[in-house]
Amino acid sequence: MQYTRKDLGSYNLHLIQTDKFKTITMRIVFHSPIKKNEITKRNVLSEILLQSTSKYSSKRNMIIEAEELYAADIYNNTQRIGNYIMTSFILQVLHDQYTESGNLEKAIEFMGEILFHPDVKNGKFKEDKLSIVKKNCEVALSSMKEDPVDYSMVRLKEAYDLDNPISYRMLGYKEDLDKIDVSNLYQYYLKMIENDFVDIYVAGNFDPEELLLLVKKHFKFRKIKRKRVPFEVEHKRCRRRRLIAKERNHNSQSKLAVACPIGKLKIYDKNYPLVLGNIIFGGGVDSKLFKEVREKNSLCYTIYSAYSKLDNMMYISAGIDKANFDKTVKLVTNILEKLKKGKFTDKDVNIAKEYYQSSITSIEENPMSIIREYLTEEMTGLDSYQERAQIMSKVKRKDIIRTYKKIKMDTIFLLEGDQDEED
């Protein structure tokens, strides 16, 4: 596998050559500092670009075109990474060897059509297309409670600090949706195309010179941009006493969500001991949380912790019976305190290292995870995965103890189910 990064002024092109796959995968990534009142617009925009283009008048026509390109997959997603909002457009297409000569170029041209030739007349998107997308967004917003785990995380973060970007709802907001019209959406499109930072990743078996030419031919980004805002989210001072927030719903299981902000630490501590510590604490089926809360005390079916470096936060999530709320919180608190006091063994550390190495080895298994890796390295300044494997192997138990002392349980949220039904 060979990685080359080309700074083309208005965007970076990342070429990852590998002959391990029959597909070519391309991910075009736009990112800019996140603004709460622009999230909804960003979602609507990325959806409307996939409804029609100047050449393809309907979504059906676009899907048929993708099907004709031997089932080219085209999709998008928008997510928050730290202080930034990131929208990706992804194209995955079979290598010409398995289709026909010129298929890849046609697919890239089609992606170029989606991004640079939107269905716009007189500076306006089409009203009918906008109303389809708006309706979809509205439905997504009003259905958000249907996924109680996600919803409990959203409400946890809002209870923690409404001003912090971590609390922004990535589905958007109804009041912002109402303000979107065909003209201001087009203005926002121009803003994204011109001002967002852009990175293009391509993974697969291709000739780098040919690919560079194809990208230059079909993607016209012009403006040169410089980064200023840091990626990592900062926190206000921690609360003196834990905040406990509750909300009711009509479910039978309750969802526990906990936010644990992390105090000031060096980059090494964030990239290494904390990552390893999380594997031990709640990273999987061999973790302390799983063994103690589920296996020993039968309090739940799912429980895990997740560490987000860019959010400077560790999150805990579990599905429990509401009657066991106090018991579970007490148990989780004790498990965290035990880690801070070093009540875990070198064997635990070694097992966590094995897990970590195994996840590093898995990166090269599929093109999307390869791209995700290079993207993360680019955005967050993480060491390369080959270097990380080396450095992580040297992390000591005492490093984990030291960094875990900086973790504090701040906000506890319970989405309390009010159904007691047995069956």
Added chain:
Amino acid sequence: MKKIRLQGLDKDLYQDTLSNGLSIYMLPYEEKNNYFISYATKYGSDVTNFILEGKENSVPLGVAHYLEHKMFEEPSGEDPFTFFSRSGSDGNASTSYDYTQYICVGNKCFPENLRYLLQFVNEPYFTDENVLKEKGIISEEIKMYNDLPDYKLEMKLRENVYHTSAKRYDIAGTISEIKRITKDDLYHCYHAFYTPNNMFVLITGKFDVEEAHRIIEEELGKKKSKPLPKILFVKEPKKVVKEEETIVGDVEIPKIGFAIKVPKKSISLTGLECDLYLNMLTTILFGSSSEFKERVRQDKILNDIYMEWEDDAEFKTFYLLASSTEPDRLLSEIQYELSHISIVKKTLERIKKVWIANEVKMIDHVDKMQNILFDDIIHYGDVVDNRIEVIRNMDVKTMTSLVKKIDMSEVSIVKMMQKKNKEIMDS
């Protein structure tokens, strides 16, 4: 050991059957790092009544799934999760209506992990205490799924489609049923269904074929095969249980569940060909590039759609689940589509092209190939080595004749809406 060429995919699969009836399937990849091992029994939650050694048995719902959970108990106290984690590997398991499988995924210590996986599934260790302990965990699992509106809708639809099939119940059973499960039930079902002639091992990814075969033979070769229990199914009537029902759910946007119970007798095709034609038919009718989809998109009456075909003893059942702000209009669009089927050659050819391309894409992914081969073994009794060829040979004539004969008269519909909306409708 047989070498089977997966046609059109540049890949060889190795197959063998041990003298006790255990089947082995192996698909090695030189260029990958990960391996997936599955050790499975063709026994799932479908089975609640069976005759073993002349005696009729009836066990509570959810036993197969409960058994799967309890297989992870070890007399030493160190469970399989811990063993696998030593090499950074993951252990897992899953139960369906027609199988139970135990999995190990990793990229290190293949021989040790394979041997351990086979050993722990071969050595059940159930005690009254450890069986009791699981009730809290599985109750939370059942509650977790029941809280999901889509899941609740699907379960209600199953109840309204099937009279007697176990597919009308949750795979995990119900909270009151699992409370009845005892250590003896688990041992009884284990000894009845976890026999080599009812089981298979499937491995994909990076590993050595010879070594894997040797370990499987060492661990499982001496196990004795046994006559399989006779599974008792009560005959399922042709009619659905209930044609229409509206239920209350905690949903802002109404949902619909739509099922067609098709007697297999009305379909002239069988096996893979039958499944390919049925799936292609519903893809042409309701898939992402269908005219239906474009129409309901323009009308803004469809939000999500999910569909699948299910195989039961004498029926093929089609499920379509969707959410819509106007459920009745969406339902009439679906029914209109079903009563005006016409298959155009150009469309069929395009979808064939898509499916063939997807087959080629799939071979890059060890995990996906593991799932495809697994499903083949469960549904067709063996791996399919010529899927691309079968797809290539599909034609409009066969599809049209299928459409002519298929009996789609038994339909069941479930609507889910908020309490206040249901009250308005009822009044």
